Amino acid sequence: MSVIRIASRYAKSLLDLAKDQNVMDEVVSDMEGFSKMVENRDLYLLLKSPIINMGKKSEIFTALFDGKFNKLTKAFLDIVLRKGREGLLPEIATEFMNQYKAMKGISSVILTTAAPISDDAIEVIKAKLLASAATDQVVEVETKVDESIIGGFIVEIGDNLIDASVSHKLAELAKAMTNKEYEKA
Helix, strand or coil: CCHHHHHHHHHHHHHHHHHHCCCHHHHHHHHHHHHHHHCCHHHHHHHHCCCCCHHHHHHHHHHHHCCCCCHHHHHHHHHHHHCCCHHHHHHHHHHHHHHHHHHHCEEEEEEEECCCCCHHHHHHHHHHHHHCCCCCCEEEEEEEECHHHCCEEEEEECCEEEEEEHHHHHHHHHHHHHCCCCCCC
8 A cells, every 4th residue: 555545544534533522723733743843854764764663662752742742643643653654654744734734625835936025926826826726715825936947936736736937938948949849930
């Protein structure tokens, strides 16, 4: 079974439990915090390591999460650890946040530009995205700056990519010219 499928099932279970126990906000906060913690390379490698035994990982989980995470989140992490699936926790956390956002009607959008843009421009783009059928009722925009796109922008909405960058247009033009899709004068 694929990693995404397994992570999706665990995430759905946690989401359903959090909803049933009315602790959704706390669990969402915990999973966001866990995702930030896993950005630490040492913790990530610990989770993925088959060499470190479950007992040692359990001690580390207790030191890191006891008293800081909701009881449901801590119990969930312990179950995943006992099942030997702790290596999937980063993917489970990501999938949990994806499912939570889908449940709440939140679309995550990544906007890449060649230079930083103003908050006003971001609001205009957000309004246009909300008016389109490509997004849900709420849009979260994450901005990135990538000078290599030269100009224009790239919008990522889930699996969809809208590339209106100058570098993309130049690449298309170069491809068209090598395919001789132009008339000689």
